[in-house]
Amino acid sequence: MADAPVVAVRGEAYREVAPELARFTVTATARDRDRETTLTRLAERAAAVRVLLDAAEPAVERRETGQLRVWPETKRSGERVIAYHGSVTTTVTVVDFRALGELMVRLADQEQVELAGPWWSLRPDSPAYREARHAAIADALARAREYAEALGARVTALVELADTGLSSAPPLLAKAGFARAGEAAPELELDPQPQPVQAAVEARFTISEPVLG
Structure with missing residues (x-):
């Protein structure tokens, strides 16, 4: 196992979710x-x-x-x-x-x-962050399998997994006009702005012996 070939990949996930x-x-x-x-x-x-x-x-x-x-x-x-x-x-x-x-x-x-x-x-503990992390891991595994398949091999084990960051967009500001005191208050509809959430991981997997040539 120590001498098994290793493939290193980066998994990413991007989502736009409704604000909370x-x-x-x-x-x-x-x-x-x-x-x-x-x-x-x-x-x-x-x-x-x-x-x-x-x-x-x-x-x-x-x-x-x-x-x-x-x-x-x-x-x-x-x-x-x-x-x-x-x-x-x-x-x-x-x-x-x-x-x-x-x-x-x-x-x-x-x-x-x-x-x-x-x-x-979003809330600091929003499920959206967990879902993005899971999606990033799934992306890393899918990429590793694609590389292994291209070499005629298969993924056999996970060697290392590193979280390289989870981020969301800074708070977005929506500006609106209001009536002055004494005037009739207008109807105001606000459209919640989707919140981008991005996660990334780096992973190393061992693969079976490639079939080359």
């Missing part, structure tokens, strides 16, 4: 000459966002408050404060894509609210 998650960010902002007024408005607008997200469960799987910012705006010529700004950003993860468009429109219709997204993705 959609993420977007919603940012409530406020501005006023008075600091307390700014904070009060910011708290009210953030609370309004929370009410809409509460109503969207269980379509909303997760929400995380990110950056909270409050800062003064000063005159260029000095330190005199002319206004205060505030913002708070929440990252929202949605699993029910049928509710996604309506939720984003409702949020965008709130006063002084900014949206970005959605970004489509």
Whole structure:
């Protein structure tokens, strides 16, 4: 067996699968000459966002408050404060894509609210990754058998198998326009973007003695 001929191959698999998650960010902002007024408005607008997200469960799987910012705006010529700004950003993860468009429109219709997204993705433990790995191994075995057949031989054993990488595309951004507060909220349909998943392995197989000549 130690002196048996060896064939080395690379197996690859590529799939495009439906996304499992959609993420977007919603940012409530406020501005006023008075600091307390700014904070009060910011708290009210953030609370309004929370009410809409509460109503969207269980379509909303997760929400995380990110950056909270409050800062003064000063005159260029000095330190005199002319206004205060505030913002708070929440990252929202949605699993029910049928509710996604309506939720984003409702949020965008709130006063002084900014949206970005959605970004489509797979779960870290998605079955799509396992299926791609299995397909890459099957591809490696098929290639080894083809090479062996071309030599009049057959694959006899696996010597080594190495995972050279599993990758997926970076999150994809879909841009959409929204109505300003006070206008009629439009209907918004979002088309989930397929997620490319690619796996590759390198394998070495022993083969029976080739028939040459």
